[in-house]
Amino acid sequence: MEVESRYVAVRHHVEGLPSEDDFEVKAARVRWSPESGEVLVRNLYLSVDPYQLNRMKRRSASHLAVDGIVPGERIDAYGAGEVVASACEEYKEGDVVAGVLGWEDYTLFRPSPGVLMSKLAASDDLPLSHHLSALGTSGMTAYAGLYEVGRPEAGEKVFVSAASGSVGSLVGQFAKLAGCYVVGCAGTNAKVDLMKNKLGFDDAFNYKDEPDMKSALKRSYFPDGIDIYFDNVGGETLEAALANMNTYGRVALCGVISEYTDASHRAVPDLLEVIYKRITIRGFFAWDFLRRFAEFTGVIGDWIRQGKVHVIEDISDGLDSVPSAFAALFSGDNIGKKMVKLA
Amino acid sequence: MEVESRYVAVRHHVEGLPSEDDFEVKAARVRWSPESGEVLVRNLYLSVDPYQLNRMKRRSASHLAVDGIVPGERIDAYGAGEVVASACEEYKEGDVVAGVLGWEDYTLFRPSPGVLMSKLAASDDLPLSHHLSALGTSGMTAYAGLYEVGRPEAGEKVFVSAASGSVGSLVGQFAKLAGCYVVGCAGTNAKVDLMKNKLGFDDAFNYKDEPDMKSALKRSYFPDGIDIYFDNVGGETLEAALANMNTYGRVALCGVISEYTDASHRAVPDLLEVIYKRITIRGFFAWDFLRRFAEFTGVIGDWIRQGKVHVIEDISDGLDSVPSAFAALFSGDNIGKKMVKLA
Known part of the structure; x- marks a missing residue:
């Protein structure tokens, strides 16, 4: 069996702010045979994440x-899709899977313990897209980062940056469920409004309105x-956050997006404060918490069904929109989890 | 009862590199009465530690x-001394104590759970000075920092800076006892020689010989x-250390002496590496591990008796030498634990 499968590639290593011109959509054919031991997936949703920019650099x-x-080569990425051919017992035609696929129409994979892939239950009642957001790596990142790294106790004060994003929007809601006081920051008033009025944050602000964030946090x-x-x-x-932290404070370092596009933009923490x-x-x-994937996403799924967690998604249409969707992550345009739905 | 007790004070807040001229020795009289509930101690050894510089700043x-x-006021500091008068059951004239005393001839204290003070056993067989170094806060800092923060496993690679100092010289030896590979750095060849030939480090180097430490560590x-x-x-x-760390590496941040005297000299860590x-x-x-003081110093005491740990001390004579001893901490002159012995 052979299918036409277009894929998104970078034309060259990407340094600095990415733009659509850094990408091209290329044509290929993907061949599957019953002897291959492989599974062929038609991709339905593809995840678009800031960390991919670091992978695109020459050195990082x-x-x-x-x-x-x-x-020039295919780019693996988290996604969800439907099995169209399988040479493995565990997967049947028509199964829906979520895991590491690629920015392409079709992905071939060979099941192994090192490959992150889960078969969704036929009874799954949540939107498939959620398996790329709250039930995928964004949810895992938020859950592991808050609960395993941050270890919140009721009444503690939690600050979240990029707080209307795929991970931040979940962290803030999870922290509220843990009984914490939560403030988020983001770069537009619409995002601030979302945090305060839909996601249930105690407060939120537009960092562009606070040039002296250190003082603003305190005041x-x-x-x-x-x-x-x-x-x-x-x-x-x-x-600014370090300068306002309490004794025994914890920083869960999830991403440093301001430094992805400009390495000169590094934080100079006051280590005396840290000591x-x-x-x-x-x-x-x-990924370090993968063995607990089912446990974490089970809890998150229940919260969504109970209406305790809102999932914010920003879905573009078609493989051709991957480059613009990706570039938009760095211009502050998107709200929530960015992904692309394939036709 | 009243005694003449001179004390060392700072003339003004100290910013930048300290010098002897920042200090003065002042005269005072200390009064003790049986009704006071207090204990009067004649000080025998006083600890001289870099962290005191941060306390001397106007803001820190x-x-x-x-x-x-x-x-102008007295400065509390760790030390050891002999009880000369006591209004408390637990302390008798002639008892020897180690704990928070002061840069002064005599210290008055009122026993309470918040006051760090221990009475040494009459059977104590180790030099009294060791209660300011390996059996005092330096030992606690090294032990807690290495074992509780660093959590070494046999075969792991440990790097120690200021490694011939009061804390570093112990950390390196403790790490060897944990089965680790240990390299220290310091600023003179005599210190390097001490680490390699007396303290049993696997290797050591003079950082002044390695202007590109990042490459030197790797190479x-x-x-x-x-x-x-x-x-x-x-x-x-x-x-440089962060750039050379392995996955799941741990940094025990004990002091940032290069930043004590020059706040512009801050580390700019690559947070992408950290993530x-x-x-x-x-x-x-x-101090956060104080409840385990007896446990930690018990282990360290046994190691010293067994010859497994060498205690390096640098002892000046007389209260008048406190200012020069303190200033020397920042010029790289001293080796091991700096302290002053009173007449």
Whole structure:
């Protein structure tokens, strides 16, 4: 069996802010045979995530953990799809799967313990797209980062940056469910409105309105200090959060998006604060908690069904929209989990 | 009862590098009465520690954790002394104590659970000075920082900065006892020689010989990466260590002495490395582990008796030498634990 399968590639390594012109959509044919041991998936939803930018750089610390992306070649990415042919017992034609697929129409994979792929139950009652957001790596990242790294206790004060994004919007809601006081920041008033009026944050602000964030945090949002900072952005926001943290504060370092596109934009933390306040700063990865994937997504799924967690998604149409969807992540345009739905 | 008791004070807040001229020795009289509930101690040894510099600044994160030092007033400091008068059951004339005393001839204290003071056993067979070094806060800091924050496993690679100092010299030896590979750095060849030939470090180097420490660590000292970095200095050394750390590496942030005297000298860590290598950076304090003081110092005492740990001390004579001893901490002159012996 052979199918036409277009895929999105980068034309060259991408340094700095990405644009649509850095990408091209290429044609290919994917061949599957019953002897291959492989499963052929027609992709239905593809995830579009900021961390992919680090993979596109010529050099990045990212390459220590995830393979770099080779210009011209297919790009693996989380997604959901339908099995159209299978040479494995565990998968049948018509099964719906979520896991590591690719920015392409069809993906071939060979099941193994090292491949993240789950077969969705036929009885699954939640939208398929949620398996890329709250029930996928965004949910895992938010859950593991908040509960395993941040370890919130009721009454603690939690600050979230990029808080209307795929991960931040969940972190804030999860922290409210843990009994915390939650403030988020983001870069537009619409995002602030979403946090305050739909997601149930205690407060939220537009960081563009607060050029002196260190003072603003103290004056307006955390007069009693921050216990947990869930960092998606790095840079001055991290500096300001550290300066306002309480003793034994925890920083869950999830992303430093302000540094992805500009390495000169690095945070210069005051380490005296880190010592004297006995702060823990911990970088983490959702993947490190993979063995607990079913446990975490089970809890999140129940919260969604009970109406306790709102899932915010920003869905573009068609494989051709992947480059613009990706570039939009860095211009502050999107709200919630960015993904692409294939025709 | 009233005694003449001279004390060392700062003339003014101290910013930048301290010098002897920042201090003065002042005369006072200390009055004790049987009704006071207090204990009067004649001080025998006084500890001289870099962290005191942060207390001497007008503004410092230090003040969040430890009271700032007021110009002209007495300065509390760890030390050992002999009880000369006591209005408390637990202490008798002639008892020898170690704990928070002061840079002064005599100290009055009122026993309470919040006051760090221990009475030494009459059978104590180790030099009294060791209760200010390996059996005092330096030992606690090294033990807690390495074992509780660093959590070494046999075979792991440990890097220690300021490694011939009061804390570093113990951390390196403790890490060897944990079965680790240990490399230390310091600023003179005599210190390097001490680490390699007396303290049993696997290797050591003079950081002044390695202007590109990031490359030097990779090339010469940690070709397989660093698992634990015990940081006493901050600045470029921290940046270089982070760049060479392995996945799941731990940084025990004990001191950032290069930043004590020059706040512009801050480390600019690459947070992408921290995320992708899932590094934990944790500021800590020996005081947070005080309830385990007896446990930790018991183990360290046994190691000293068994000849497994060498205690390096640098002892000046007389209260008048406190200012020069303190200033010397920041010029890289001293080796091991700096303290002053009173006449």
